[in-house]
Amino acid sequence: xxxxxxxxxxxxxxxxxxxxxxxxxxxxxxxxxxxxxxxxxxxxxxxxxxxxxxxxxxxxxxxxxxxxxxxxxxxxxxxxxxxxxxxxxxxxxxxxxxxxxxxxxxxxxxxxxxxxxxxxxxxxxxxxxxxxxxxxxxxxxxxxxxxxxxxxxxxxxxxxxxxxxxxxxxxxxxxxxxxxxxxxxxxxxxxxxxxxxxxxxxxxxxxxxxxxxxxxxxxxxxxxxxxxxxxxxxxxxxxxxxxxxxxxxxxxxxxxxxxxxxxxxxxxxxxxxxxxxxxxxxxxxxxxxxxxxxxxxxxxxxxxxxxxxxxxxxxxxxxxxxxxxxxxxxxxxxxxxxxxxxxxxxxxxxxxxxxxxxxxxxxxxxxxxxxxxxxxxxxxxxxxxxxxxxxxxxxxxxxxxxxxxxxxxxxxx
Numbered sequence: 001x002x003x004x005x006x007x008x009x010x011x012x013x014x015x016x017x018x019x020x021x022x023x024x025x026x027x028x029x030x031x032x033x034x035x036x037x038x039x040x041x042x043x044x045x046x047x048x049x050x051x052x053x054x055x056x057x058x059x060x061x062x063x064x065x066x067x068x069x070x071x072x073x074x075x076x077x078x079x080x081x082x083x084x085x086x087x088x089x090x091x092x093x094x095x096x097x098x099x100x101x102x103x104x105x106x107x108x109x110x111x112x113x114x115x116x117x118x119x120x121x122x123x124x125x126x127x128x129x130x131x132x133x134x135x136x137x138x139x140x141x142x143x144x145x146x147x148x149x150x151x152x153x154x155x156x157x158x159x160x161x162x163x164x165x166x167x168x169x170x171x172x173x174x175x176x177x178x179x180x181x182x183x184x185x186x187x188x189x190x191x192x193x194x195x196x197x198x199x200x201x202x203x204x205x206x207x208x209x210x211x212x213x214x215x216x217x218x219x220x221x222x223x224x225x226x227x228x229x230x231x232x233x234x235x236x237x238x239x240x241x242x243x244x245x246x247x248x249x250x251x252x253x254x255x256x257x258x259x260x261x262x263x264x265x266x267x268x269x270x271x272x273x274x275x276x277x278x279x280x281x282x283x284x285x286x287x288x289x290x291x292x293x294x295x296x297x298x299x300x301x302x303x304x305x306x307x308x309x310x311x312x313x314x315x316x317x318x319x320x321x322x323x324x325x326x327x328x329x330x331x332x333x334x335x336x337x338x339x340x341x342x343x344x345x346x347x348x349x350x351x352x353x354x355x356x357x358x359x360x361x362x363x364x365x366x367x368x369x370x371x372x373x374x375x376x377x378x379x380x381x382x383x384x385x386x387x388x389x390x391x392x393x394x395x396x397x398x399x400x401x402x403x404x405x406x407x408x409x410x411x412x413x
Contacts, residue, residue: 001085002092008222009090009097015213016104020047020111022206026265027115029199030258030311032192034394035119036404042114042123046130050107053134055079058106059099061135062142063089069151071140088148090220101217102142109138109166115311116174119184120391123399125384129374133173137370141165141363156341156352157359158332160229161218163273163325164363171318172367175301175309180375181384183308185391192310197257204261208237211268215275225337229275232283233268239287240267247295262316266294269320274328277340282331286324294319322360329356 024043028036050058060076067073076082079099087095110130117126144150145159152164159165184192194200215233219226244263245255270290271283278286298315301307309315329352332344342352378384390398397403 001094002221005090005092005221006094006097008226009093009101009217009220012213012217013097013101013104015210016101016108016217017210019104019207019210019214020108022203022210023108023111024203025199026203026207026261027118027311029196029201029203030115030194031118032394033195033405034396034403036195036396037402038123038395038399039114039118041400042126043111045123045127046111046114047107049127049131050110050134051103053131054099054103054106058134058139059102061139062102062106063099063147066143066147066149069144069149069154071143072147089146092221098220101220102146105162105166105214106134106138106142109162109170110134112166112170112313112317113174113177115313116178116309117181118310119395120181120385121177122382122384122386123395125378125382128381129177129378132374132377133370136374137169137173137367138165141169141366144362145359152359152362155358156355158277158328158340158352158356159273159325159359160276160328160337161215161272163269163321163328164359167269167272167317167321168325168360168363169367171314171316171321172364173371174313175307175318176368176371177375178307178309178314181308183306184310185388187308188306194258200258201261204265208264208268211237211272215268215272219276225276228280228336231280232275232278233271235280235283236271236287236290237264237267239284240264240270240291243267243288243291244295247291262294262312263291266290266316266320269317270324270327273321273324274332277328277332277337278344279331279333279336282327282346286327286331289327290320290323293323325356325360326353329353 020043024040028040031039057077060074061072064072064076082095082099084094087098090098142165144152145165212230216226216230241260241264244259248255248259267287270286294316297319298312301309301315330345332340334340334343342349345353
């Protein structure tokens with residue numbers, strides 16, 4: 001047991017927790033005035049639901065035992081046997097601290113999905129979907145990547161802090177749900193104005209702040225690897241921010257605050273799987289390239305395919321996470337972190353690159369199939385989408401009976 005590592009990991013856990021309120025501000029600022037309460041409430045509700053589910057059975061299913069490399073069991077139900085002594089995954093911190101750190105990942109992952117659904121999904125349907133999805137998709141993926149005997153780890157695929165588990169799974173799920181739900185009323189006819197840009201920037205910068213705990217904390221010790229992940233995260237975010245600003249100037253003649261905020265987020269998404277595997281110089285490349293990849297990916301999804309991924313949850317987290325996983329297979333060095341069995345493609349070895357591609361494909365399949373299963377179950381109990389009148393009024397009033405701006409009396413279509 002090491003008190004320094006314990007203190008470091010508890011601070012990182014609090015950092016990662018703070019990311020979900022940050023996401024609520026980020027998403028809440030991007031939507032129309034009449035849907036901001038609903039959008040933020042989705043994140044807040046998940047904060048409660050995820051903690052209860054994780055402590056009852058989620059942690060045990062993700063990290064307790066191993067069945068076929070796919071799922072754990074109920075040996076740690078209700079955190080029975082998870083105590084103050086070190087557990088099997090970290091030697092220098094209490095088992096409870098490792099559990100709490102991983103709990104925050106289980107919190108923010110389903111919250112990311114909600115960005116694609118704003119303005120049209122019933123709140124009770126979303127709440128039930130998230131509960132089911134956590135069991136069907138998130139817990140198995142967490143086990144397969146980070147659990148003892150996990151399938152993806154066994155084939156040599158690596159994911160330092162959640163490229164597969166967090167970003168690709170949530171992004172692919174968001175895309176699948178957006179297709180199933182259909183487009184918002186008046187899509188391509190009405191202008192969906194961003195209602196509060198300061199909220200967007202506040203949320204994005206809270207996310208950046210929390211992401212240092214997200215990535216550096218995944219070293220599980222206060223050591224050089226944590227410092228390495230901290231710096232690769234900072235550099236990738238900064239490079240992506242500047243890259244997105246340049247794209248804005250090239251396409252629109254001026255840089256935008258929303259574009260800069262979006263760029264820093266996709267830079268963080270892209271570095272997440274490789275933050276503790278790739279050399280620092282490569283984080284400049286990973287961040288600089290993710291912005292054009294996501295920028296044109298969003299244009300493809302929205303303009304060509306006509307899919308209403310409202311806040312670009314797939315465009316940013318799905319596409320950014322896929323690029324990050326591939327980039328890890330290109331740039332990783334086993335000398336930085338020997339969890340990687342092989343060096344990346346740029347160093348002359350193809351094995352890790354292939355394992356990364358296989359891991360990404362398996363993650364995508366699990367996310368799509370799991371989402372379809374969860375949707376089928378939810379539909380038994382409630383329709384997925386609100387009716388036309390509720391959508392017109394706005395989900396703040398129709399789903400929660402609240403208004404973020406009760407003194408506002410203007411039109412908001």
